[in-house]
Amino acid sequence: MSKTNGISIGRRIFNRIGTYGRSLVIGVPLWWLIIFFLIPFAVVFKISFAESLIARPPYSKLLEWKDGLMVLKLHLSNYGYLIDDDLYILAYWSSIKVAFFSTLIALLIAYPMAYYIARTTERRRGVLLMLIILPFWTSFLLRVYAWIGILKTNGIINNVLMSLGITSEPIVMMQTNFAVYVGIVYTYLPFMILPLFTNLVKLDNSLLEASADLGASPITTFFKVTLPLSMPGMIAGSMLVFIPVVGEFVIPALLGGPDTLMIGKVLWNEFFSNRDWPVASAVAIVMLVLLIVPIVLMRNAQQASAGASS
Amino acid sequence: MKKLLSTVALVAMMTSPVLAAEKVLHVFNWSDYIAEDTIKKFTAKTGIKVTYDVYDSNEVLEAKMLAGSSGFDVVVPTADFLQRQIAAGVYAKLDKSKLPNLKNMDPDLMKALGNFDKGNEHAVIYMWGTTGIGYNTKAIAKRLGDKAPTDSWALVFDPANAAKLKDCGITLLDAPTEIIPAAMNYLGLDPRSTKKADLEKGAALLTKIRPFVRYFHSSQYISDLANGDICLSVGWSGDVFQARDRAGEAKKGVEIGYSIPKQGALQWFDTMAIPVDSKNKDAAHTFINFVMDAQITADITNYVWYANGNKASLPMVEQEIKDDPGIFPTDEVKDKLWGAKVYAKKTDRIITRLWTKIKTGK
Numbered sequence: 001m002s003k004t005n006g007i008s009i010g011r012r013i014f015n016r017i018g019t020y021g022r023s024l025v026i027g028v029p030l031w032w033l034i035i036f037f038l039i040p041f042a043v044v045f046k047i048s049f050a051e052s053l054i055a056r057p058p059y060s061k062l063l064e065w066k067d068g069l070m071v072l073k074l075h076l077s078n079y080g081y082l083i084d085d086d087l088y089i090l091a092y093w094s095s096i097k098v099a100f101f102s103t104l105i106a107l108l109i110a111y112p113m114a115y116y117i118a119r120t121t122e123r124r125r126g127v128l129l130m131l132i133i134l135p136f137w138t139s140f141l142l143r144v145y146a147w148i149g150i151l152k153t154n155g156i157i158n159n160v161l162m163s164l165g166i167t168s169e170p171i172v173m174m175q176t177n178f179a180v181y182v183g184i185v186y187t188y189l190p191f192m193i194l195p196l197f198t199n200l201v202k203l204d205n206s207l208l209e210a211s212a213d214l215g216a217s218p219i220t221t222f223f224k225v226t227l228p229l230s231m232p233g234m235i236a237g238s239m240l241v242f243i244p245v246v247g248e249f250v251i252p253a254l255l256g257g258p259d260t261l262m263i264g265k266v267l268w269n270e271f272f273s274n275r276d277w278p279v280a281s282a283v284a285i286v287m288l289v290l291l292i293v294p295i296v297l298m299r300n301a302q303q304a305s306a307g308a309s310s
Numbered sequence: 311m312k313k314l315l316s317t318v319a320l321v322a323m324m325t326s327p328v329l330a331a332e333k334v335l336h337v338f339n340w341s342d343y344i345a346e347d348t349i350k351k352f353t354a355k356t357g358i359k360v361t362y363d364v365y366d367s368n369e370v371l372e373a374k375m376l377a378g379s380s381g382f383d384v385v386v387p388t389a390d391f392l393q394r395q396i397a398a399g400v401y402a403k404l405d406k407s408k409l410p411n412l413k414n415m416d417p418d419l420m421k422a423l424g425n426f427d428k429g430n431e432h433a434v435i436y437m438w439g440t441t442g443i444g445y446n447t448k449a450i451a452k453r454l455g456d457k458a459p460t461d462s463w464a465l466v467f468d469p470a471n472a473a474k475l476k477d478c479g480i481t482l483l484d485a486p487t488e489i490i491p492a493a494m495n496y497l498g499l500d501p502r503s504t505k506k507a508d509l510e511k512g513a514a515l516l517t518k519i520r521p522f523v524r525y526f527h528s529s530q531y532i533s534d535l536a537n538g539d540i541c542l543s544v545g546w547s548g549d550v551f552q553a554r555d556r557a558g559e560a561k562k563g564v565e566i567g568y569s570i571p572k573q574g575a576l577q578w579f580d581t582m583a584i585p586v587d588s589k590n591k592d593a594a595h596t597f598i599n600f601v602m603d604a605q606i607t608a609d610i611t612n613y614v615w616y617a618n619g620n621k622a623s624l625p626m627v628e629q630e631i632k633d634d635p636g637i638f639p640t641d642e643v644k645d646k647l648w649g650a651k652v653y654a655k656k657t658d659r660i661i662t663r664l665w666t667k668i669k670t671g672k
Contacts, residue, residue, distance in 0.1 A: 052655070054398045058376045085663070090672050153479070153539045169477070175525045258526045258669035266666070272369035273486065273662045275376070275655075 048281035114196035175257035199233025390650035411602035414622035433581035435619030444550030449541035479540030486665035551615035574646035
């Protein structure tokens with residue numbers, strides 16, 4: 001072996017370590033996604049093609065060796081169920097509906113709040129942001145339970161209303177869709193406020209001044225300048241609310257009534273009451289596909305706005 | 311009480327003489343389903359620390375068991391669920407040489423359990439009870455008069471009665487395999503029938519009273535009944551008695567009654583079993599044997615107001631409980647009780663689908 005060869009091998013090894021190191025650093029988020037998203041997804045995807053059995057675990061294997069043959073059995077019927085019975089379509093649809101209206105309500109409440117926080121003095125801003133984040137320090141479950149205490153028949157609201165003589169009979173608020181909306185909007189509001197705030201706080205004041213100088217009324221300025229510029233914040237906030245709400249299970253389970261039909265509950269039923277993990281997996285896969293569409297839309301919108309601003 | 315229980319478990323852990331390195335027994339039981347001092351006494355006697363966790367539906371337990379590696383050493387499935395889980399290979403066979411207190415058990419009841427677990431190989435009875443009607447006596451009398459049929463399913467399954475109780479709140483257990491058969495029983499059908507047409511008739515009746523039902527839940531009704539937030543629950547006997555106790559303690563004038571309807575009711579058994587992948591099978595046997603001690607079981611019955619399957623414990627059970635026909639039914643009523651049915655997979659799906667239809671109208 002010649003000397004030059006030895007050097008080039010050494011350099012190659014060194015280079016390779018450098019490449020590995022670099023890809024290692026870049027690879028951390030990638031590995032995160034692979035371990036916590038792709039692999040679980042693959043497992044669920046696999047189960048969605050199995051047959052449900054009374055066994056542990058309660059589904060069949062996809063691959064089997066039979067007389068030296070490898071047999072792959074895919075049970076597509078699990079997806080067939082979802083079409084055969086209108087329950088699933090209704091549940092997807094009503095989940096999307098609930099998510100849509102919750103997002104809309106959250107946006108309407110969050111926008112003025114975020115706007116005020118962004119425009120107020122620096123000192124007050126810190127305090128207000130703190131107040132938005134503070135509830136996160138208590139358990140999410142406790143906060144939903146607190147709403148039960150507020151909304152129930154013998155709860156705070158009814159007690160106040162009745163002692164003031166405004167109503168004679170308690171108003172039934174628990175176990176209604178109203179309670180579900182209250183719970184969802186309350187829980188997800190910070191996820192709407194924070195992206196809106198980070199967007200609005202960057203708003204260039206000189207643009208507003210220019211608008212005013214050119215004779216636009218404050219209302220015109222808001223709709224022609226502020227609102228379009230805050231679009232990325234509104235989209236980010238809406239996605240952060242919309243996507244988790246579609247699959248929300250805990251809030252409708254605790255605050256909702258039996259007629260609150262959401263896909264999270266249907267999934268629970270498939271998994272627990274029917275013990276049909278394959279169909280439950282199929283429901284989850286379809287839900288994921290339904291959610292990917294808005295995610296892609298959001299990415300496109302963000303890229304478009306990034307392209308426009310640069 | 312759940313909070314109380316975890317406090318008890320915590321105290322048990324702190325006062326335990328053994329070191330942290332010692333193994334811990336993981337017990338998974340129904341909520342509100344053990345005496346306050348049972349775990350403490352167990353740890354004091356055996357030195358085995360216990361982590362005590364609770365659930366409120368068989369489905370949740372079953373999902374954990376079917377997934378495997380649950381980490382639990384003793385669990386308390388209801389007999390029909392037990393049967394299916396045994397078929398799935400979930401439970402270890404009991405080593406009866408480690409369970410000398412089996413001699414305390416009522417042979418008739420253990421024989422009845424044998425319908426679900428052949429030869430009693432996998433489980434012993436923990437408590438048993440019925441699925442009947444819990445009601446707020448004053449609220450019912452106010453709306454239906456003194457002649458309210460509190461001894462009949464008609465109280466809730468007759469739409470005319472249910473409509474009058476809508477404003478004060480009706481709740482049903484979120485347990486389709488208990489509620490649909492009850493409706494079938496009221497209609498004069500065999501509650502254990504697996505015919506689709508029969509199940510659909512039961513569901514149709516439930517759909518009629520559905521507008522008057524506040525919610526479907528299997529544990530929340532205890533405190534809601536006690537507080538007067540609702541006035542009628544189709545629920546589990548002992549849970550209703552706990553609501554009655556709590557209502558008495560709260561002294562807000564709420565009185566709760568429980569009745570096994572004259573048409574009949576579901577009789578169920580909850581059993582103690584050891585998951586096949588338990589890592590502390592010895593300690594698990596010790597625990598089951600400890601619970602089968604006559605005094606310990608009597609303490610539990612005195613606290614949770616459920617009948618047990620432990621004949622030797624009966625002398626220590628409070629007279630008031632023994633005399634309550636809602637807990638220990640008379641022979642006449644006993645004849646009308648039916649046992650849970652284990653359904654085929656297809657029937658399970660029909661029942662779940664009917665249940666969703668009843669609840670959501672879709």
